[in-house]
Amino acid sequence: MADIRIAQAAPAAPAAGRGAAPANAPPPGSGRGPAHTGPVPALEFITRIAQRSGAPTRPILTLDRVVAGNVTSDVTGIACMALATFDGLKAAAAAGRNLVIVLEDTWWSDNDDLQRLEGNSTYKAKRAFIHDHNLVVARFGDHIADMKPNPIAMGMAQQLGWEAYAADKANPVRFNIPPTNLLALTQSLSRTLGSRTLRAVGDPRLPVSKVGVIWGNANQLPSINLLNSDIDTLLVGYTHEWEAVMYAQDQVAVGMKKSLISLGQAAGEQAGMKYFATWLKGIIDEVPVDYVPLVEPYWNLNQPTNLVSTRI
Amino acid sequence: MEGKHATGLSRRSILAAGAAGAGLAAAGTPALAATLTAGEILDRMKQNVGGPWRDGGVDHFTVGGPETVVLGVSTVMMCTFDALKDSLKAGCNMVISHEPTYWSHPDRLDDIREDPLYKIKLDYVTRNNMAVYHCHDHWHGLRPIDGIHVGEAAQLGWTQYMHKDNPRFYTLPSMTLLDMAKHIQSTLDVRTMRIVGDPAMTVSKMYASYGNFGGITGASILDGPDCDVMVIGEAQDWDLPMYVQDTMTAGNKKAFIMIGHDKSEQWGMKYFAEWLSGFVKEIPCKFVPIIEPYWNPEKPVMEINTKI
Numbered sequence: 001m002a003d004i005r006i007a008q009a010a011p012a013a014p015a016a017g018r019g020a021a022p023a024n025a026p027p028p029g030s031g032r033g034p035a036h037t038g039p040v041p042a043l044e045f046i047t048r049i050a051q052r053s054g055a056p057t058r059p060i061l062t063l064d065r066v067v068a069g070n071v072t073s074d075v076t077g078i079a080c081m082a083l084a085t086f087d088g089l090k091a092a093a094a095a096g097r098n099l100v101i102v103l104e105d106t107w108w109s110d111n112d113d114l115q116r117l118e119g120n121s122t123y124k125a126k127r128a129f130i131h132d133h134n135l136v137v138a139r140f141g142d143h144i145a146d147m148k149p150n151p152i153a154m155g156m157a158q159q160l161g162w163e164a165y166a167a168d169k170a171n172p173v174r175f176n177i178p179p180t181n182l183l184a185l186t187q188s189l190s191r192t193l194g195s196r197t198l199r200a201v202g203d204p205r206l207p208v209s210k211v212g213v214i215w216g217n218a219n220q221l222p223s224i225n226l227l228n229s230d231i232d233t234l235l236v237g238y239t240h241e242w243e244a245v246m247y248a249q250d251q252v253a254v255g256m257k258k259s260l261i262s263l264g265q266a267a268g269e270q271a272g273m274k275y276f277a278t279w280l281k282g283i284i285d286e287v288p289v290d291y292v293p294l295v296e297p298y299w300n301l302n303q304p305t306n307l308v309s310t311r312i
Numbered sequence: 313m314e315g316k317h318a319t320g321l322s323r324r325s326i327l328a329a330g331a332a333g334a335g336l337a338a339a340g341t342p343a344l345a346a347t348l349t350a351g352e353i354l355d356r357m358k359q360n361v362g363g364p365w366r367d368g369g370v371d372h373f374t375v376g377g378p379e380t381v382v383l384g385v386s387t388v389m390m391c392t393f394d395a396l397k398d399s400l401k402a403g404c405n406m407v408i409s410h411e412p413t414y415w416s417h418p419d420r421l422d423d424i425r426e427d428p429l430y431k432i433k434l435d436y437v438t439r440n441n442m443a444v445y446h447c448h449d450h451w452h453g454l455r456p457i458d459g460i461h462v463g464e465a466a467q468l469g470w471t472q473y474m475h476k477d478n479p480r481f482y483t484l485p486s487m488t489l490l491d492m493a494k495h496i497q498s499t500l501d502v503r504t505m506r507i508v509g510d511p512a513m514t515v516s517k518m519y520a521s522y523g524n525f526g527g528i529t530g531a532s533i534l535d536g537p538d539c540d541v542m543v544i545g546e547a548q549d550w551d552l553p554m555y556v557q558d559t560m561t562a563g564n565k566k567a568f569i570m571i572g573h574d575k576s577e578q579w580g581m582k583y584f585a586e587w588l589s590g591f592v593k594e595i596p597c598k599f600v601p602i603i604e605p606y607w608n609p610e611k612p613v614m615e616i617n618t619k620i
Contacts, residue, residue: 083549086557086561087558104550105554108555110550110551116528116532120532121559121562122555122558125562126558183609183612186609190609197504198609199608200607200609202616204607204614205614217548217550220415221423228427228429237549241546241574242411242416243415244415246411246415247415249394249605250415252618253616253617254393254620255618255620265548266549297554298570299506299511300504300505300506300608301505302611303610304490304507306509306510308508308557308561310510310560310561312562
């Protein structure tokens, strides 16, 4: 059974004309299924996704839960995105997709901690937007990480056009790409993944063909172990500068032919949600399902332009 | 605040210099100057830091120990391999580093004792009779102002704009976010800084948290009236930077500059060398800048020295 922790959902703003508590929703798997016609409440889709993902239950350590909204709301469409940014929610609402399936957080912390956000004006504005547009935000990062094949790995490989180069096609995390150099690879990644501010460590002229990846956040030891394996470069979404970034720099400083590319968290995983949206269409045909790409929040002095929308 | 600090420092400096001079005269031989140990330097730091020297935390010798005889001291932001090489080149076999030597905040060794790079680094420092002291917590604890903040403000040329009651807040002459970013990029010598916000926005109320910063503390400060631009070293994309993006979308005029961890703190280590020179007079105390690890595809560079 799914371990989406509905009981811990963020306290939804009072929903006009609807039961505010999940208890009013039909129990999971209670008869309504793909066959029925008529509106489907969010809880039913959320339960179906959790069950059909095939991901084993993580009874204790999961961040997956309904993060905001009222799960009895009828779903008009589903939007899949990497982080539930305000911009992303706006795009979902504008497209008429009120169930948002998200890989990462909504409330700006690892575990969507609401403890100190009570009086925060941005929290209030985002909550009000979610309420006003009848959005339901469900975090599914742990389920998605446990799916086989891993949608993030598959989607990123597809986006890069690297499927054929994967050492293991069912788990594409190492690639033997056509020989290039580090600079050319960063230029190509910047275009393909839409990352304006990606950063690289190492000799720009370094010949590169063996690529290891840790999409999203890369922890210290897995990154170090991968850098020590037979790869020329390591691609990550984000990793601490005082850990793997420093390690890669030190490898270069002792003459090892190594490099690291930090893509940015969204650029380094969001194409996986495109793949996930395609998978979702296979189990949900009652409503439209879309992938919502996020804008890159950062700019640098090479290209000083803001892409973030500045009005609700 | 700054002035008072400088006065206190110079008074202590005179005392320290006097004591050292007397010691040398009594012993009657200048050769003794070469027997200054890392432990003696650490003892003087403890006396001058202005606050309590606490156990625990991450400050410790990551290489060598108090008995190491020191010929020169370098202060660096992070004890990268490059920093070790450049320190030796500068005649310094004791390195005081704000950040780790072994790629984790507490310099945890449990998982890397068999690591090939660890072995090479350990061999290099041992062969060269080096000592490395990780001085993170106590440099942030310098009284009356965090040493990193003193040095970064000086490098930015913005010391006079620091608030007296809280040196993390600045009231700057109004400027656009773009101009502020250009000023920071040039004064702190940074290549790969990233910015969130409208480049044309006017900013003047700055909150600085050099180094790693994030989470709801940052969100609360940005939500307040005293900060229109937050300047930090490093954060995880999915917490504070995402919050800034969202607060912009909520209609708030806020901005955010992420310098990169190294350049956001290393000028604080330049100040460390100046501070140290005030009470370690027998041997050279030198600031050694480290190499910014990153480049962007628009401006590729190779600064890392690949020769051991």
